Amino acid sequence: MKRTTLAAVLVLVAIFSRTAAGAQASPAPKPSPTPAGADHHDRQPADVFRVKPLSGGVYALYGRGGNIGFFVGPDAVLVVDSQFKDIAPGIVAEIKKVSDKPIKFLLNTHHHGDHVGGNEVFRQFAMIVAHDNVRKRMLASPADILRDYPARVEAAKKAGNEQAVKALSEQIEWAKKVKVEEIPALIMTFDSELRIHIGDETIQVWHLPPAHTDGDSVVYFEKAKVLHMGDDLFHKVIPFIDIAGGGSVKGYLAALDKVVARVPGDAVVIPGHGEVTDVAGIKAFRQYIADLLDAAQKARAAGKSKEDFVKDVDLPAYKDYQGYKDRFKANAGSAYDEAK
Numbered sequence: 001m002k003r004t005t006l007a008a009v010l011v012l013v014a015i016f017s018r019t020a021a022g023a024q025a026s027p028a029p030k031p032s033p034t035p036a037g038a039d040h041h042d043r044q045p046a047d048v049f050r051v052k053p054l055s056g057g058v059y060a061l062y063g064r065g066g067n068i069g070f071f072v073g074p075d076a077v078l079v080v081d082s083q084f085k086d087i088a089p090g091i092v093a094e095i096k097k098v099s100d101k102p103i104k105f106l107l108n109t110h111h112h113g114d115h116v117g118g119n120e121v122f123r124q125f126a127m128i129v130a131h132d133n134v135r136k137r138m139l140a141s142p143a144d145i146l147r148d149y150p151a152r153v154e155a156a157k158k159a160g161n162e163q164a165v166k167a168l169s170e171q172i173e174w175a176k177k178v179k180v181e182e183i184p185a186l187i188m189t190f191d192s193e194l195r196i197h198i199g200d201e202t203i204q205v206w207h208l209p210p211a212h213t214d215g216d217s218v219v220y221f222e223k224a225k226v227l228h229m230g231d232d233l234f235h236k237v238i239p240f241i242d243i244a245g246g247g248s249v250k251g252y253l254a255a256l257d258k259v260v261a262r263v264p265g266d267a268v269v270i271p272g273h274g275e276v277t278d279v280a281g282i283k284a285f286r287q288y289i290a291d292l293l294d295a296a297q298k299a300r301a302a303g304k305s306k307e308d309f310v311k312d313v314d315l316p317a318y319k320d321y322q323g324y325k326d327r328f329k330a331n332a333g334s335a336y337d338e339a340k
């Protein structure tokens with residue numbers, strides 16, 4: 001029963017991700033506390049399980065949700081993020097094709113459903129580790145859903161989006177029934193930094209200022225010089241900025257600056273969404289955030305209302321980014337709120 005319930009909600013997260021654009025077209029687009037994190041993955045199922053070897057035993061694994069990274073050491077495998085429960089067994093199978101060493105650690109970069117959805121599978125054999133706030137937000141998700149989703153159901157009804165109504169309503173039902181112990185939250189947490197040592201590799205985990213959420217961590221494989229950015233980096237993809245989840249547009253600038261200052265210029269970078277890139281990719285994404293805030297600040301200085309700013313704003317340089325149509329206006333609204 002427990003499994004069925006959780007499986008159902010995670011499938012719903014996937015369904016919701018396809019309907020979110022429609023739901024957000026309604027007049028009250030409010031980022032959801034947890035599962036809406038899934039609405040920033042746009043990749044089609046045909047791309048599931050594409051494995052890209054990087055350096056020093058680190059691999060990127062593209063799937064349907066946030067990009068996975070994994071490291072193969074002499075006696076253990078460490079995985080970063082777990083995507084969705086329904087595809088987690090396939091993810092494990094792909095990793096097993098590369099190495100038969102035991103998967104001993106799973107790091108979650110943040111609490112969104114497309115990064116922690118596979119935790120229920122991984123927790124059977126791996127120690128799951130993440131920032132304190134990831135655990136808090138995962139455990140709080142039923143209460144958040146019960147608080148926020150009824151209004152979203154109404155908005156989706158008004159917008160005539162039946163699929164969203166169904167998906168949101170089923171999540172409300174899940175939230176009413178789920179028991180805290182059924183949520184596959186991590187059992188080991190940290191507050192600022194953590195290091196894991198496997199063979200001669202040191203895996204550094206850094207909690208960053210609030211950006212995508214307030215629980216964001218990035219993972220740096222020191223010897224391999226590979227960085228997993230979680231959703232602090234969307235590469236050529238318009239981000240979802242989870243304000244309700246403690247995120248911040250301005251915070252993104254601070255977070256990205258911290259990372260760039262700490263990693264070598266030739267590091268290989270796995271973004272949360274988009275293709276593997278480099279430090280220049282981080283800087284390009286920072287420029288998007290800076291341009292957005294700049295536009296919002298100018299609009300405020302000119303006395304423009306938030307409504308008019310969101311209606312009129314356009315940043316043509318980023319039009320080719322995936323998700324521009326779906327998420328740019330929401331980014332702009334958040335930027336206006338923070339631009340002073």
Ligand SMILES: [Zn+2]
Pocket residue numbers: 037038040110112115212231
């Ligand atoms: Zn996310």
